[in-house]
Amino acid sequence: MRKTVKLDIKNLSIERGERDLCCELSFSVQSGDLIRIAGENGAGKSSLMKAILGWVPIEDGELIYNGEDVTQHRDMLLQDQLYLGHTPGIKNVFTALENLKLYCPDKSDRQLEQALEEVQLFAFADIPAAQLSAGQKRRIALARLWLTDKSLWFLDEPFTALDVKGVSVLEEKMAAHLSEGGAVVITTHQPLLHLSPKVIELSV
Amino acid sequence: MNYRSYFKSEWLSLLRRKQDTLNALLFFVMVITLFPLGVDPSSEFLSPAAGGIIWCATALAILMAVEGMYKEDYNDGSLEQWLASGLSISILVFLKVFAQWVMVVVPLLLVLPLLAQMLFLPASALGVVMWSILLGTPALFFIGSIGAALTVSLRRGAVLMLLLILPLYIPVIVFATGAVRAAQMEMAYSGQLAILGAISLVALALSPIMAAVSIRASVN
Numbered sequence: 001m002r003k004t005v006k007l008d009i010k011n012l013s014i015e016r017g018e019r020d021l022c023c024e025l026s027f028s029v030q031s032g033d034l035i036r037i038a039g040e041n042g043a044g045k046s047s048l049m050k051a052i053l054g055w056v057p058i059e060d061g062e063l064i065y066n067g068e069d070v071t072q073h074r075d076m077l078l079q080d081q082l083y084l085g086h087t088p089g090i091k092n093v094f095t096a097l098e099n100l101k102l103y104c105p106d107k108s109d110r111q112l113e114q115a116l117e118e119v120q121l122f123a124f125a126d127i128p129a130a131q132l133s134a135g136q137k138r139r140i141a142l143a144r145l146w147l148t149d150k151s152l153w154f155l156d157e158p159f160t161a162l163d164v165k166g167v168s169v170l171e172e173k174m175a176a177h178l179s180e181g182g183a184v185v186i187t188t189h190q191p192l193l194h195l196s197p198k199v200i201e202l203s204v
Numbered sequence: 205m206n207y208r209s210y211f212k213s214e215w216l217s218l219l220r221r222k223q224d225t226l227n228a229l230l231f232f233v234m235v236i237t238l239f240p241l242g243v244d245p246s247s248e249f250l251s252p253a254a255g256g257i258i259w260c261a262t263a264l265a266i267l268m269a270v271e272g273m274y275k276e277d278y279n280d281g282s283l284e285q286w287l288a289s290g291l292s293i294s295i296l297v298f299l300k301v302f303a304q305w306v307m308v309v310v311p312l313l314l315v316l317p318l319l320a321q322m323l324f325l326p327a328s329a330l331g332v333v334m335w336s337i338l339l340g341t342p343a344l345f346f347i348g349s350i351g352a353a354l355t356v357s358l359r360r361g362a363v364l365m366l367l368l369i370l371p372l373y374i375p376v377i378v379f380a381t382g383a384v385r386a387a388q389m390e391m392a393y394s395g396q397l398a399i400l401g402a403i404s405l406v407a408l409a410l411s412p413i414m415a416a417v418s419i420r421a422s423v424n
Contacts (some may be wrong), residue, residue, distance in 0.1 A: 055284075055287050055420060055423055055424050075290055078290035079290050085281050085284045086281070087281030091213070091217060091276075091280060092276075093216075098216065101209065102209050102210065105208060
């Protein structure tokens with residue numbers, strides 16, 4: 001089982017370049033929740049995620065994590081989360097295995113290879129990421145989900161460049177994570193096939 | 205990610221991208237070879253000017269090496285992962301700068317004796333030049349890392365970065381060449397070297413913090 005988490009977002013307002021991205025937004029994320037942040041291009045989905053994690057400044061509002069106010073210092077929240085952004089931090093000069101080793105130093109090679117197997121990259125473990133396709137690079141980043149014990153996942157457009165099989169593998173992994181008591185916050189334009197998320201709608 | 209795995213990967217990526225480091229070194233060698241050809245190849249001119257030529261070439265080569273030090277991390281999303289990792293950005297910056305410094309300065313010191321010969325630098329002054337490079341270049345790298353972090357999100361930030369940090373390089377160059385000149389005139393040079401070391405220590409203490417703030421501001 002994963003560590004139980006509860007993140008309350010209260011009256012959050014974010015402003016970006018003189019434009020209000022969201023105003024007085026409140027919702028909560030707790031173990032077993034799948035939250036989908038929806039909205040058109042430019043509605044501020046990624047910014048909302050980054051604001052929660054603390055690197056887009058917030059205008060107003062509070063973040064309460066497991067009962068403690070983390071609005072000023074997100075360290076407690078950061079310890080329990082795994083974030084994968086649009087560009088998920090995969091180095092072109094490294095092989096798939098080396099990329100995973102950077103992020104998961106405490107896992108054995110066997111475990112890393114197993115994770116690559118889950119995302120159908122085992123045959124590419126020793127090929128530099130520069131030679132892989134966009135979808136394959138994303139799979140390297142997604143392989144971290146099989147290796148982590150963090151409870152709270154923030155996935156920004158994780159389905160981009162994935163093929164149909166990849167999407168269903170990721171959905172299965174998310175479902176397994178939720179049933180273990182984890183929580184997922186996701187932004188995506190694609191409808192989820194097997195999961196039914198709570199939707200937070202942002203408008204332009 | 206932890207500090208150890210980060211440092212290892214930083215090292216590995218520098219080794220994989222050898223050509224970048226090699227470019228800086230090649231640039232250093234070229235500036236020094238072109239100087240006598242362009243100005244005056246006689247030993248009467250070169251011998252007193254050698255310290256200054258070596259230091260200007262060093263500063264330019266280091267500028268080249270640091271200018272894009274966070275570019276790739278910015279483009280591939282690694283900087284976001286730094287922030288998400290919950291690790292101290294200042295320590296990550298320090299580790300990165302340290303790895304870069306070793307990669308550039310060690311080969312530079314290795315070719316230096318040969319170049320010093322070409323510039324008729326007296327053998328007695330070579331040691332001082334090397335000490336001044338060892339003590340002074342950390343400051344150049346640390347100051348440069350602030351500029352690189354500030355301009356990482358700009359598409360054409362190189363010129364802005366030069367304008368920002370070049371003035372801060374001047375004291376280092378002044379004291380370093382001062383030490384070499386003093387040594388050539390057989391005067392005491394330990395004072396200048398001490399100041400170089402002090403500048404490097406101040407840069408070491410302040411710049412990781414400032415670079416970390418700049419990185420936070422650049423990534424959003």
